[in-house]
Amino acid sequence: MRNVFLILLVLPFANVSHATMRMGEWGMVMNENVKELPQGCTNIAGVKEITIKAGREYAKEFPGTIFGYSQHEFVLPKCTQINVKFINEDNIRHQFMIHGLPTYLHPQGMFHMELYAKGETQGSFITPAADATYLAHCDVAQHMEKGMKAQVVVGDGSGDLPSVPGISGQLNKDSYGIDMSAGNISLSLVLLLLGLSSCLFFFIWRKK
Numbered sequence: 001m002r003n004v005f006l007i008l009l010v011l012p013f014a015n016v017s018h019a020t021m022r023m024g025e026w027g028m029v030m031n032e033n034v035k036e037l038p039q040g041c042t043n044i045a046g047v048k049e050i051t052i053k054a055g056r057e058y059a060k061e062f063p064g065t066i067f068g069y070s071q072h073e074f075v076l077p078k079c080t081q082i083n084v085k086f087i088n089e090d091n092i093r094h095q096f097m098i099h100g101l102p103t104y105l106h107p108q109g110m111f112h113m114e115l116y117a118k119g120e121t122q123g124s125f126i127t128p129a130a131d132a133t134y135l136a137h138c139d140v141a142q143h144m145e146k147g148m149k150a151q152v153v154v155g156d157g158s159g160d161l162p163s164v165p166g167i168s169g170q171l172n173k174d175s176y177g178i179d180m181s182a183g184n185i186s187l188s189l190v191l192l193l194l195g196l197s198s199c200l201f202f203f204i205w206r207k208k
């Protein structure tokens, strides 16, 4: 009886969030939205299909990265239902998570797709009514830092995000400092003088 009472007490709060989740041994799709209209949209303006592939293959183009997406930028119209096909080409876990979406549509502002190994899945969300640029990434440790970062531009966007491969440069650029120690400088000078004097020597020797 006490349990029934508890359930009745909790029931009115159970439907507060529109959180949806599908999961299995393949991975998960969390916080999809195909029902709720974002504020400022009068109707769903259209439906757009996008495909995003995740894998090591896509890092080749960008030195210093290990992982990547087949596209690091998506330009999408406002108030549009986006059907995302997410393909993982690696045999490790990868995600495609969009952040900063309206929290009344997506808990924590997040739309999340994840595959534990090679495979594919589908998920949908509706783009908001304002011009904005959203971060999309893979949250597995070090995957974003190593290249799995993209931007989702809705309408005209709100400016490029930093360190998006191919869009706004690399996250961790290798830097090679110049060795300015006395030993290194004197060695360089000696080699320079040696080179110059040998040139001079052969020049004079050939003149004879």
Ligand SMILES: [Cu+2]
Binding pocket: 067, 093, 094, 095, 138, 139, 140, 143, 148
């Ligand atoms: Cu990943």
